[in-house]
Amino acid sequence: MTIQEIENDIVVEFELLGDWQEKYQHIIAIGKKLPSFPLELQTEENKVRGCQSNVWLVSSFNEGKIFLQGDSDALIVKGLVALVLRVLSGKTPDEILNTQLSFIERLGMQSNLSPTRNNGLAAMIKQIKFYALAYKAKTNS
Amino acid sequence: MSAATSLNIEKIREDFPILHQLVHGKPLIYFDNAATSQKPYTVIDRIHQYYSFENSNIHRGTYYLSELASNYYEGARDTIQQAINAAKREEVIFVRGATEGINLVASSWGRSFLKAGDEIIISGMEHHANIVPWQQICIEKGAVLKVIPVDENGEIHLDDFKNLINEKTKFVSLVQVSNGIGTINAIKEFIDIAHAHQIPVMIDGCQAAPHMEIDVQALDCDFYTFSGHKVFGPTGIGVLYGKESLLEVMPPYQFGGDMIRHVSFQKTTFNDLPYKFEAGTPHISGAIGLAAAFDYLNSLGRGNLLQYENELFAYADAKLNQEVAGIRLLGNARKKIPVFSFVVEGTHPLDIGTMLDFEGIAIRTGNHCTQPLMERFGVSASARLSLAFYNTKEEVDKFVIALNKVLQLLR
Helix, strand or coil, X not given: CCHHHHHHHHHHHHHCCCCHHHXXXXXXXXXXXXXXXXXXXXXXXXXXXXXXXXXXXXXXXXXXXXXXXXXXXXXXXXXXXXXXHHHHCCECHXXXXXXXXXXXXXXXXXXXXXXXCCCCHHHHHHHHHHHHHHHHHHHHC | CCCCCCCCHHHHHCCCHHHCCEECCEECXXXXXXXXXXXXHXXXXXXXXXXXXXXXXXXXXXXXHHHHHHHHHHHHHHHHHHHHCCCCHHHEEEECCHHHHHHHHHHHHHHHHCCCCCEEEEECCCCHHHCHHHHHHHHHHCCEEEEECCCCCCCCCHHHHHHHCCCCEEEXXXXXXXXXXXXXXXXHHHHHHHHHCCCCEEEECCCXXXXXXXXXXXXXXCEEEEEHHHHCCCCCCEEEEECHHHXXXXXXXXXXXXXXXXXXXXXXXXXXXXXXXXXXXXXXXHHHHHHHHHHHHHHXXXXXXXXXXXXXXXXXXXXXXXXXXXXXXXXCXXXXXXXXXEEXXXXXXXXXXXXXHCCCEECEEEXXXXXXXXXXXXXCCEEEEECCCCCCHHHHHHHHHHHHHHHHHHC
């Protein structure tokens, strides 16, 4: 599936839910399902800066694709992290670099991504793009 | 309404238009009063009236409106002077807020009187605004910042303070009431000890001003500052009180406008107190609105408000402790305002705050601009409810029910 297709799936999945409270409850459920990082991965190095909550991100590169693992100490953020991973993990650097993620906005949750919230999610997406750039440079060299 | 107080809280709530709205379909419960307080009609109407019928620049015009605005602005100073019992009106300086008040003193007093090796004492429960300005002037002057430790209950102790004082100590700046955990510090005792060593003391009264009467002469503090918006007045206005003898020897903080007496290209002379520290056109409507806020508080009777808030505190404290499983309240000081910072095992404050919003409940989550204090309690963030006199026991009941519902979801 393309990034766009996965995003569409997520949007449809959320459209089936009722009010905002239900949508957030769904995100919480998704967050609970995402395995937590073992303590040795919850390092400063893997941390993406956030003000109110921490986000951790680890990437690997295999057969031209980037694989991502993520975690957060806040459950709602963790649910959103899980969704981002579902969309971007296993994609090529080019796919990631050429995409402008839209599903969070389409879910109506952009307030969670606004710079003032500083919960690390926007920083995480930026970080994933940096990884994509670095892996791309590595492949080309 | 409680039988123990003479206040009709339901009637008081009618004075605050913002309280009567639905948020996510539920009646708003505003529990973030330590961040900012809501405004009564009398304050809103006073500002409306000022801009509708009285607006003009002050202290310069020879015409009717300017005189009117000047009189109201200076009248506001008189109101504040009485509210905090300052000896002289010249000792009341209008600033943007407590942050500016502290920066003014750190910058003006600090730059003039501090030298390398000098020491400044603050406490471990200060707001960042009462840490960073001192840190910066210390860097500039080669001075050293000393910190009174906070104990497990969220209190600071005179003995620790005495141990920090030595011949190098030049200034003390302390918070009267903690915004993070609600502790009321016995600042008079700290001030007396500092004065026994001829050390001036500044008090950050941001959280004290909305909850208790201030008497700067009884405290004998050298500086006192608070923000208007936390005391039911407008944003962008605050008060810095300083003893005249100290303010007189301090250089101006900013330059231009009302603070100037005479300018030539060779030399500028500065105006007298309090104008020396009020550069530019001041926040006229803010000062007038703030005076209206104090008039409003006085009309309700500050003693009555305090009595009701103490009742509300005891009620909420018991309720939270007894009915919320796994809650850990940060700080358990003997004297507190109704501020409760808490964490719940296995949940993140940000999630709690986000989900409570759907219940129409506004609380603060994060570090409350007191990172060192949060670290003292071994947490990076907490959830905080902070109550005002327009909050009710029924709201506390609803909060506890909502919190338990949210916790069930999150655990």
